[in-house]
Amino acid sequence: MKTGQFTEKNRNLTMRPPRPAVYIGAFILLTAAILATGYFTFAAVRNNLRQEKQADLSAIALLKTNQIASWIAERREETRLMASDTENNEVFERWLAQGASNDMDRQHLLRRLASSEQAAEYRNIILIDPDGNVRLHTGADHPVLDETQRQLALGTMKAGKVQISRLLHPEKTRPSSLYFVAPMIADLVRPRIVGALILQLDPERFLFPLVQLWPVPSQSAETVLLQVDGKQVTHLSRQRKRKDNLDSLKTPVRPDNPAWLAVQGNSGVMEGRDYSGTPVVAAVYPIPGTPWHMVSKIDSEEIYASISRIAYISLALTLGFLCAALGLGILWWRQGTMAYALLKARGERERQALAAHYASMVQNANDIVLLMNQDGRIIEANARAEQIYGYTREQLLTLNIRDLRTTASRDKLDSQWREVEARDGLVFETEHQRQDGSSFPVEVSARSIDIDGERYHQDFIRDISERREAQRLVEAGRLQVEHARHEWETVFDAVSDPIFLHDAEFRIIRANLAYARTAGKDIHEIIGQAYWKIFPQLDGPLDSCLNARHLEREDQEGFEAGERSYVSRSFPIHDQKATGFSVHILEDVTERKRAQTLLQRSMKAMATLSAGNTALVHAADEQSLLDEMCRIIVETGSYRLAWVGYAQDDAEKSIRPMAQAGFEQGYLDAVQISWADTPRGRGPGGQALRSGRTSIARDILTDPGFEPWREDAVARGYAACTCLPLKEGEQVFGVLCIYSGSTDAFTGEEIRLLEEMAGDLAFGILTLRNDLKRQDAENARSKTLERLRQAMEDTIGIIAATLERRDPYTAGHQRRVAQLGVAIAKELGLPTADIEGIHFGGLIHDLGKIAVPAEILSKPGKLTDIEFSLIKAHAQTGYEIVKEVDFPWPVAEMVHQHHERLDGSGYPQGLKGEAIILNARILAVADVVEAMSSHRPYRPSLGVDTALAEIEKNRGKFYDPEITDACVRLFREKGFSFE
Numbered sequence: 001m002k003t004g005q006f007t008e009k010n011r012n013l014t015m016r017p018p019r020p021a022v023y024i025g026a027f028i029l030l031t032a033a034i035l036a037t038g039y040f041t042f043a044a045v046r047n048n049l050r051q052e053k054q055a056d057l058s059a060i061a062l063l064k065t066n067q068i069a070s071w072i073a074e075r076r077e078e079t080r081l082m083a084s085d086t087e088n089n090e091v092f093e094r095w096l097a098q099g100a101s102n103d104m105d106r107q108h109l110l111r112r113l114a115s116s117e118q119a120a121e122y123r124n125i126i127l128i129d130p131d132g133n134v135r136l137h138t139g140a141d142h143p144v145l146d147e148t149q150r151q152l153a154l155g156t157m158k159a160g161k162v163q164i165s166r167l168l169h170p171e172k173t174r175p176s177s178l179y180f181v182a183p184m185i186a187d188l189v190r191p192r193i194v195g196a197l198i199l200q201l202d203p204e205r206f207l208f209p210l211v212q213l214w215p216v217p218s219q220s221a222e223t224v225l226l227q228v229d230g231k232q233v234t235h236l237s238r239q240r241k242r243k244d245n246l247d248s249l250k251t252p253v254r255p256d257n258p259a260w261l262a263v264q265g266n267s268g269v270m271e272g273r274d275y276s277g278t279p280v281v282a283a284v285y286p287i288p289g290t291p292w293h294m295v296s297k298i299d300s301e302e303i304y305a306s307i308s309r310i311a312y313i314s315l316a317l318t319l320g321f322l323c324a325a326l327g328l329g330i331l332w333w334r335q336g337t338m339a340y341a342l343l344k345a346r347g348e349r350e351r352q353a354l355a356a357h358y359a360s361m362v363q364n365a366n367d368i369v370l371l372m373n374q375d376g377r378i379i380e381a382n383a384r385a386e387q388i389y390g391y392t393r394e395q396l397l398t399l400n401i402r403d404l405r406t407t408a409s410r411d412k413l414d415s416q417w418r419e420v421e422a423r424d425g426l427v428f429e430t431e432h433q434r435q436d437g438s439s440f441p442v443e444v445s446a447r448s449i450d451i452d453g454e455r456y457h458q459d460f461i462r463d464i465s466e467r468r469e470a471q472r473l474v475e476a477g478r479l480q481v482e483h484a485r486h487e488w489e490t491v492f493d494a495v496s497d498p499i500f501l502h503d504a505e506f507r508i509i510r511a512n513l514a515y516a517r518t519a520g521k522d523i524h525e526i527i528g529q530a531y532w533k534i535f536p537q538l539d540g541p542l543d544s545c546l547n548a549r550h551l552e553r554e555d556q557e558g559f560e561a562g563e564r565s566y567v568s569r570s571f572p573i574h575d576q577k578a579t580g581f582s583v584h585i586l587e588d589v590t591e592r593k594r595a596q597t598l599l600q601r602s603m604k605a606m607a608t609l610s611a612g613n614t615a616l617v618h619a620a621d622e623q624s625l626l627d628e629m630c631r632i633i634v635e636t637g638s639y640r641l642a643w644v645g646y647a648q649d650d651a652e653k654s655i656r657p658m659a660q661a662g663f664e665q666g667y668l669d670a671v672q673i674s675w676a677d678t679p680r681g682r683g684p685g686g687q688a689l690r691s692g693r694t695s696i697a698r699d700i701l702t703d704p705g706f707e708p709w710r711e712d713a714v715a716r717g718y719a720a721c722t723c724l725p726l727k728e729g730e731q732v733f734g735v736l737c738i739y740s741g742s743t744d745a746f747t748g749e750e751i752r753l754l755e756e757m758a759g760d761l762a763f764g765i766l767t768l769r770n771d772l773k774r775q776d777a778e779n780a781r782s783k784t785l786e787r788l789r790q791a792m793e794d795t796i797g798i799i800a801a802t803l804e805r806r807d808p809y810t811a812g813h814q815r816r817v818a819q820l821g822v823a824i825a826k827e828l829g830l831p832t833a834d835i836e837g838i839h840f841g842g843l844i845h846d847l848g849k850i851a852v853p854a855e856i857l858s859k860p861g862k863l864t865d866i867e868f869s870l871i872k873a874h875a876q877t878g879y880e881i882v883k884e885v886d887f888p889w890p891v892a893e894m895v896h897q898h899h900e901r902l903d904g905s906g907y908p909q910g911l912k913g914e915a916i917i918l919n920a921r922i923l924a925v926a927d928v929v930e931a932m933s934s935h936r937p938y939r940p941s942l943g944v945d946t947a948l949a950e951i952e953k954n955r956g957k958f959y960d961p962e963i964t965d966a967c968v969r970l971f972r973e974k975g976f977s978f979e
Helices: 003-014 020-083 086-097 103-120 147-159 207-212 259-263 300-363 383-389 407-423 465-494 513-519 543-551 590-618 622-635 667-671 684-691 704-715 748-769 771-806 813-827 832-843 847-851 865-872 874-882 891-897 918-932 944-953 961-972
Strands: 124-128 134-137 178-186 192-201 222-229 232-235 249-252 268-273 279-286 292-299 368-372 378-381 426-433 439-451 454-463 499-502 508-511 555-561 564-574 580-588 641-647 655-662 695-697 720-728 731-740
Touching (some): 020 178, 020 207, 020 222, 020 279, 020 300, 086 103, 086 134, 086 178, 086 192, 103 124, 147 192, 259 268, 279 300, 292 300, 407 426, 499 513, 543 564, 564 590, 590 622, 590 748, 622 641, 622 655, 655 684, 655 731, 667 704, 684 704, 684 720, 813 832, 813 918, 813 961, 847 874, 865 874, 874 891, 891 918, 944 961
Antiparallel strands (some): 124 134, 124 192, 178 192, 268 279, 368 378, 368 454, 499 508, 499 580, 555 564, 641 731, 695 720, 720 731
């Protein structure tokens, strides 16, 4: 704007007299604006308070819902475990069969129940017979079960799974109770239900305190546990506002009551009136697996109390302010007429003051301000220009704007000046230089102005060095993030296990190449599709996926896809908007399950061999030896039938059964097996007798040599058969025939052990026939037991070697941990049997790493959170592999707990102190010392001294003090070193 134009405009304004209508209208508009602003501000604040409180109530209700659901799940599992005690159940069955007259069995049962009751603080533990009658209990008073509870127990025995009763309301004579009922199962080989076990819990001890505890101070807030009964609800926990303080209150529910959501089968938050008629804000959520609902609520009056007081005070102040403004306006208007004559003189003074203020503002501005003539010569500069350029004001007034530019940026000056004139202003960036020759980037806001009829050029110049640096850092950060994203995608697609991510609607949003190959589809075809329609192909999402999202924690589930077996691990995650996502890692466990099955079969065969050798030593005569050997094969080896037959020299060349055990049902009387070269002599038994070699029918349904006996065998559930010759030198005198109910029986290692057992049996028979050879039998037993132990160690060694081939950087780690663990155990003076168990546990303590992708095991860099979680899962995976193997030591628990720490900071169970078995505490110290003193792909060896310093530093915190001291003595005083 030109100076002449500015002066004329002010002159026109000052000549106008005051107009009262304008000020009255402005006052009315101001009043309306203030009142409207106040109203909408009040409404917004009130709405925000309500939304915040609804979010708090919803979080509290969900927290308590999850806590109660977890509590119920833990009690269910405790009930199932107690009811699965086969030894206890068989004692109970025997006691009932004797008419409950055996006081020794009764006392044994009561002691077992009492120990469980004291450990878990149950109110009562009750044993029910198959007819639903109470037979034993731990409480002082004899429990009285009503018909509903009795039917619950009978239904549990019929269903064969744990069930929970309704929460029984308190009565005048009895306290409130909650029952967990599980069937008692005896004999895992031929399971049968012998009764039911009932755990009676007092909800007043944990459930009700958990419900009623409110996390923050409040005068009216409370949580209530409800049970829906049609159109009514029953208040199971105590209510804060009821004077009679009853534990239960059954009432009909109105649509304005928050409990109406529970009656309608819904959940969420709402406003309404509670059971006392008080206006409240409440959140309602169902507790999974129960007819209960959790309600958290607070009185509306408490929520809005603070904003209501502020609203009243604000309204009073606003009205006072408006009244004062109205009076002042009237007074100002009356004085305006009297002051009108002074406006012209005052306007002139104000103009002069404005000009002085403008000059001061320019001089003290934080940006450089330069005024130049048409030739570019500087005629005015502010103090900031002196500071930045390093010139004095007098020096600046001798310079041209070109002198302040760098040589490279001077060529653009003329074109930029022309553009400023054409566009009446321009903002651009260029390079300037200081007196010392240093350059810096600037942002120039330039325009042309008229002063007293002369044309000038005015620049506002800002040093943007810091902004340029910030932009550089932002760009560098963007490139780093892009590189990290590319690296993550490369690793993601390189993982051999199928992995995919899905959104809240279970639609795939990302998957790696392994998942696409497994699904047999192109990667672009599956994006956006529901994963359960792609792979695995199901009727809906996996149960573990739903559990993980509801419980906000990892869950897993196994499933079959064709001939392959998989385990799906689901991890819930959230983005910044709290949108629900899940990551699924699908692990192919086909080979692991097959290896586990083979290992279990081999271990059972070894156990059978060991038990058979024991029977050889203690047998008094040949017939008892044959009977005991058949019994051991069936019971210890879990085979369906075992029998021994001797070759006869009669005309039919028959095989006479001498002993049998298992499910026989007249089979041996019907089959009439021969060892002649006839159809009845071409089965496994006849071939073994004629050839002197083991004969196997792997599938009775399809084996042509089993045709004469197929119908009888299939009717009795036989699927496979092997017959092993009994020899005296090269002469075969009998056969040992074993039948299995599965076609995958009789693997190579299993047959080798059974052949060894058949050889031992033949030797035992011959030894019993000749007392002079009894000492040789004892020697054979010792050798066999040593071979058994060696076979076990060889099997474990093969497993360890397989793991080391997947992770060559830790080769020998398990062997060295076993070596140090044995040395520590000897230093502590443990028994020889325990030391041997620590040796085997150390050899396979990292067995679970067989399920970890090799790319992660050998990764040289830092692991991501997901990769580290896969590494941490190896303890649980190893436990799952070996838990069913019947070792004479707690090897499975050693594998499971070797990463636990005394203070509970370890994994996977977070055990503390004595809850961690001694063997696992020894392996934990040995594992840390060996790992720190060995090389790893992501770091060199830290040395033994550093490892010893680590365990001493955390002695008593992470590591057992006695074990730590023993390990330090071994290295520092006794010269221990790894072989």
